[in-house]
Amino acid sequence: MPxxxxxLQGTLDMLILKAVSLGGLHGYGVLLRIQQLAGGRLQIQQGxxxxxxxxxxxxxxxxxxxxxSDNHRKAKFYSLTPAGRRQLKAETDSWNRFSxxxxxxxxxxxxxx
Amino acid sequence: xxxxxxKQFESDMDAELRFHITAYVDDLVRTGVPRAEAExxxxxxxxxxxxxxxxxxxxxxxxxxxxxxxxxxxxxRTLRQNPGFAAIAxxxxxxxxxxxxxxxxxxDALLIRxxxxxxxxxxxxxxxxxxxxxxxxxxxxxxxxxNEVFSNMFASTYREVQVPDGADMLLTPxxxxxxxxxxxxxxxxxxxxxxxxxxxxxxxxxxxxxxVISSGLWSRKYGSSPAVIGRTMVINSVVVxxxxxxxxxxxxxxxxxxxxxxxxxxLARQTGDNASCLDNPxxxxxxxxxxxxxxxxxxxxxxxxxxxxxxxMEATLRPRMREDRxxxxxxxxxxxxxxxxxxxxLRNRVKNPLNVLMxxxxxVLLIACANMANLLTARASARWREVGMRLALGxxxxxxVRQFLTESxxxxxxxxxxxxxxxxxxxxxxxxxxxxADNPLRLDLNPDGRVILFTAAAAxxxxxxxxxxxxxxxxxxxxxxxxxxxxxxLRASHRHSGLGRLLLAVQIALSVVLLxxxxxxxxxxxxxxxxHPGFDPDxxxxxxxxxxxxxxxxxxxxxLFGRLMERARAIPGVQSATVLSTTPLTGGxxxxxxxxxxxxxLSENQREADINTIGTSFTKTMGxxxxxxxxxxxxxxxxxxxxxxxxxxxxxxxFPSGGAIGARxxxxxxxREPRRIVGVVxxxxxxxLREALPNTVYIPYTQTTQKGYVALRTAAPLGxxxxxxxxxxxxxxxxxxxxxxxxxxxxxxxSLSSERLTAYISVFIGVLALLLxxxxxxxxxxxxxxxxxxxxxxxxxxxxxxxxxxxxxVKEAMAHxxxxxxxxxxxxxxxxxxxRAMLYNVQPNDPFTMAAAVALLILVxxxxxxxxxxxxxxxxxxxxxxxx
Numbered sequence: 001m002p003x004x005x006x007x008l009q010g011t012l013d014m015l016i017l018k019a020v021s022l023g024g025l026h027g028y029g030v031l032l033r034i035q036q037l038a039g040g041r042l043q044i045q046q047g048x049x050x051x052x053x054x055x056x057x058x059x060x061x062x063x064x065x066x067x068x069s070d071n072h073r074k075a076k077f078y079s080l081t082p083a084g085r086r087q088l089k090a091e092t093d094s095w096n097r098f099s100x101x102x103x104x105x106x107x108x109x110x111x112x113x
Numbered sequence: 114x115x116x117x118x119x120k121q122f123e124s125d126m127d128a129e130l131r132f133h134i135t136a137y138v139d140d141l142v143r144t145g146v147p148r149a150e151a152e153x154x155x156x157x158x159x160x161x162x163x164x165x166x167x168x169x170x171x172x173x174x175x176x177x178x179x180x181x182x183x184x185x186x187x188x189x190r191t192l193r194q195n196p197g198f199a200a201i202a203x204x205x206x207x208x209x210x211x212x213x214x215x216x217x218x219x220x221d222a223l224l225i226r227x228x229x230x231x232x233x234x235x236x237x238x239x240x241x242x243x244x245x246x247x248x249x250x251x252x253x254x255x256x257x258x259x260n261e262v263f264s265n266m267f268a269s270t271y272r273e274v275q276v277p278d279g280a281d282m283l284l285t286p287x288x289x290x291x292x293x294x295x296x297x298x299x300x301x302x303x304x305x306x307x308x309x310x311x312x313x314x315x316x317x318x319x320x321x322x323x324x325v326i327s328s329g330l331w332s333r334k335y336g337s338s339p340a341v342i343g344r345t346m347v348i349n350s351v352v353v354x355x356x357x358x359x360x361x362x363x364x365x366x367x368x369x370x371x372x373x374x375x376x377x378x379x380l381a382r383q384t385g386d387n388a389s390c391l392d393n394p395x396x397x398x399x400x401x402x403x404x405x406x407x408x409x410x411x412x413x414x415x416x417x418x419x420x421x422x423x424x425x426m427e428a429t430l431r432p433r434m435r436e437d438r439x440x441x442x443x444x445x446x447x448x449x450x451x452x453x454x455x456x457x458x459l460r461n462r463v464k465n466p467l468n469v470l471m472x473x474x475x476x477v478l479l480i481a482c483a484n485m486a487n488l489l490t491a492r493a494s495a496r497w498r499e500v501g502m503r504l505a506l507g508x509x510x511x512x513x514v515r516q517f518l519t520e521s522x523x524x525x526x527x528x529x530x531x532x533x534x535x536x537x538x539x540x541x542x543x544x545x546x547x548x549x550a551d552n553p554l555r556l557d558l559n560p561d562g563r564v565i566l567f568t569a570a571a572a573x574x575x576x577x578x579x580x581x582x583x584x585x586x587x588x589x590x591x592x593x594x595x596x597x598x599x600x601x602x603l604r605a606s607h608r609h610s611g612l613g614r615l616l617l618a619v620q621i622a623l624s625v626v627l628l629x630x631x632x633x634x635x636x637x638x639x640x641x642x643x644x645h646p647g648f649d650p651d652x653x654x655x656x657x658x659x660x661x662x663x664x665x666x667x668x669x670x671x672x673l674f675g676r677l678m679e680r681a682r683a684i685p686g687v688q689s690a691t692v693l694s695t696t697p698l699t700g701g702x703x704x705x706x707x708x709x710x711x712x713x714x715l716s717e718n719q720r721e722a723d724i725n726t727i728g729t730s731f732t733k734t735m736g737x738x739x740x741x742x743x744x745x746x747x748x749x750x751x752x753x754x755x756x757x758x759x760x761x762x763x764x765x766x767x768f769p770s771g772g773a774i775g776a777r778x779x780x781x782x783x784x785r786e787p788r789r790i791v792g793v794v795x796x797x798x799x800x801x802l803r804e805a806l807p808n809t810v811y812i813p814y815t816q817t818t819q820k821g822y823v824a825l826r827t828a829a830p831l832g833x834x835x836x837x838x839x840x841x842x843x844x845x846x847x848x849x850x851x852x853x854x855x856x857x858x859x860x861x862x863x864s865l866s867s868e869r870l871t872a873y874i875s876v877f878i879g880v881l882a883l884l885l886x887x888x889x890x891x892x893x894x895x896x897x898x899x900x901x902x903x904x905x906x907x908x909x910x911x912x913x914x915x916x917x918x919x920x921x922x923v924k925e926a927m928a929h930x931x932x933x934x935x936x937x938x939x940x941x942x943x944x945x946x947x948x949r950a951m952l953y954n955v956q957p958n959d960p961f962t963m964a965a966a967v968a969l970l971i972l973v974x975x976x977x978x979x980x981x982x983x984x985x986x987x988x989x990x991x992x993x994x995x996x997x
Contacts, residue, residue, distance in 0.1 A: 027129060028136040046137075047160030050130065051168035058173055066125075069136070076129045 017088040026075040184519035206528025209481030211535030231299030236452035247397040255425035263403030267294040282850035287374035305342040305357030313377035322353040330373040349384035349662035368457040371555035418447035521580025529572035549863040618933035625937025628966035631879030638872035647797030649736025650857035657852035686829025692728030694819035705780040722808035723799040742792030757788035763808035894981035906993025
């Protein structure tokens with residue numbers, strides 16, 4: 001198993017939006033997709049996933065619908081709303097800027113100053 | 114909505130989480146993990162299921178609602194356990210809020226509520242002088258022509274007209290309005306048309322005499338049939354055509370009236386109401402209102418009216434006026450005020466009382482709130498340990514505060530619901546007190562949104578006020594503080610009840626103010642009601658006989674009233690009867706300045722006298738002593754020498770050295786020839802009970818045109834006597850209806866309506882304040898005893914005397930009670946001068962009233978203290994200690 005990292009505060013919402021943006025998923029599917037995308041290096045408390053989903057749905061960033069899972073069980077499927085798509089883009093941009101700046105700061109070496 | 118979908122939400126959430134776990138278990142099993150192990154791992158990795166659910170609910174915004182419902186449940190449960198507490202809190206608040214709502218409703222209806230007309234805010238009420246709101250017709254026409262600030266303007270007057278109803282004449286409330294009346298008010302009729310300037314001409318308009326009727330009359334008399342338009346009716350013997358029906362709720366501009374008929378003002382020339390008044394500049398009988406032109410400010414309107422004052426007054430002067438009166442007339446300045454809420458003669462009478470009452474009921478609401486705060490504080494203290502426990506178990510502070518607030522808001526909601534119910538009843542009582550038989554007060558009593566808003570605001574403010582403090586206090590300590598404190602309760606609780614005692618002091622101070630007010634107003638009413646008016650008001654009935662239209666005048670009228678008087682005397686049970694032109698104490702009458710022949714040194718003020726026209730047997734009927742000379746008899750006729758009776762006051766002022774009998778006096782503006790004084794009678798009140806005893810003179814009814822009332826002194830039950838009189842009247846004058854029949858006692862009651870209103874309400878709220886304070890004090894002392902049970906037990910076990918135990922219980926409240934009393938007395942001394950004008954024969958700082966208020970309070974405080982003190986002194990030391 002690869003070494004795992006803890007989730008940064010507040011990033012779970014962003015990851016959920018990303019996962020759902022790749023196609024409608026049920027809650028368990030969201031978990032699997034995030035772990036798949038992270039290559040299993042991300043530690044997610046399963047119980048914390050659902051409050052985040054409810055929060056996002058309440059904010060209107062994702063929508064839900066009852067459907068049938070692969071093995072024919074009733075499951076609730078989430079999909080991204082237009083507002084969610086905008087939010088994901090904004091968060092992705094700001095994350096990229098943020099990580100570039102932090103990486104720049106942390107990657108600085110003495111002679112470049 | 115979210116609340117109702119609650120079940121759906123829960124089952125969806127369960128299904129979703131179950132799916133997650135099952136799917137994970139399946140995946141694990143598929144990778145080769147044994148099922149039991151997979152289930153264990155899935156539960157482990159998911160984390161606490163119930164916590165996750167709670168977080169989901171919170172994320173969905175359901176938690177607040179859940180908590181609120183839990184708070185409500187808890188509140189209802191705790192209130193049920195303590196029905197006494199709940200009842201006291203709710204009833205005291207209901208009475209406080211109810212009294213406020215009732216007084217505010219009345220104020221709103223009389224003074225604030227805008228008229229139900231188009232854009233009432235543009236309406237202006239005109240004044241013909243600094244403090245006169247009535248106009249004469251010529252002056253109205255002048256102002257109407259000359260002003261540049263009103264788009265239209267109208268004059269109106271409220272009258273009762275005679276409409277035949279079977280064999281009887283029915284007095285029907287009516288309004289005479291000038292041509293622009295309806296156009297200015299901008300209210301459309303339900304059917305037909307209103308009347309306009311074309312209909313308001315001296316000879317009548319093209320359609321002849323027209324009237325507009327109310328929807329009430331329309332449905333009562335014409336069954337709401339549209340065919341009413343064009344039908345005729347008879348008003349004061351004039352045949353008029355109905356041209357329109359006004360919508361329900363429309364009453365014109367005079368608040369408190371409910372007219373059924375609107376007539377063009379100039380039709381009064383034919384119907385006879387104020388017929389001679391229309392062209393007479395001495396008849397001030399019209400209310401004048403105008404609609405401001407768009408863009409014209411109130412300042413501009415006022416200044417325009419000031420400018421046109423002098424020319425308008427000049428154009429309407431009475432011919433042959435004395436120079437000094439002319440100067441006075443020309444100095445009048447027209448004024449303007451907002452006519453948004455219409456006009457009522459009651460306004461001047463009740464404005465001050467209502468403002469004072471509003472202040473008093475606000476104070477009692479304050480006391481009710483303080484009481485609630487006190488009760489809640491005591492409860493919070495009793496629940497000290499519960500709060501500590503819950504804090505220790507992890508309850509948030511905000512959560513606890515919310516719960517306490519819920520409790521107080523539930524109480525105030527219940528209180529205001531009760532208050533609203535109470536106010537429905539009490540507002541009707543207030544209207545009843547202000548209504549008189551002659552002037553029934555017709556007000557729309559359905560409390561409008563404003564009143565409901567007022568109640569709700571009062572309740573919410575009260576709830577927040579008295580809910581926040583105990584809540585904050587109870588949670589300020591923190592769990593450790595509270596639980597630790599319990600061991601040091603004796604010392605700590607001292608601080609807790611500090612606020613309670615401060616509130617008590619405030620309550621007592623306010624109670625002193627309210628009781629003093631109640632004492633002053635009740636004293637005023639009692640003094641006025643028991644005042645001897647100079648005549649004997651018991652067993653005296655006054656019948657107002659209305660003249661027919663066209664009126665019976667001259668010798669025919671004299672003969673008629675003579676016959677009525679004679680025949681009335683023959684009715685069994687009637688001891689004596691006479692004729693009057695003025696009922697005393699109605700606030701109206703007739704006066705003049707008298708020339709005292711042979712004296713020129715008296716000022717006009719001293720020579721002014723109120724006049725009444727009387728028949729024979731006057732002194733016996735009215736119960737007025739004849740002091741000198743004789744009263745009128747059958748020999749005083751229209752042809753005999755003009756004679757007059759004067760009152761004791763007039764005799765003393767005009768003839769200080771005696772010799773009144775035989776002297777001659779002449780009424781300056783209403784009498785042509787001098788009259789010889791033939792007798793002196795006792796002083797009586799004339800206009801009202803408050804006035805100083807005036808000069809009064811009496812003229813025989815045979816020698817004037819004024820009459821209209823028959824006074825009866827009776828012994829038998831009134832019913833049969835009055836029926837007999839009505840029968841006589843119908844025989845003698847079938848066209849003359851009875852205007853009103855009133856005993857003199859009723860007349861006195863009616864003349865004191867605003868005093869009674871003030872006295873009733875102030876006594877009611879004084880008693881309420883007393884009760885609330887009593888409850889407050891009881892609460893504090895009872896709490897003291899409970900809290901110090903252990904201490905009292907120890908002291909008693911160590912041999913403390915009864916007296917020192919009593920002292921222990923009452924001493925904390927004592928200082929605050931005394932401070933409250935002192936503050937209350939100071940407040941009364943500082944503010945009581947405000948009500949001076951409302952009092953009669955009692956000083957605002959009347960020491961007796963003050964002493965009585967304080968004594969009453971002390972008495973009630975002692976009574977309130979008795980129960981807790983008794984409990985304390987009867988405590989058994991052993992049991993008390995065990996409780997600790």
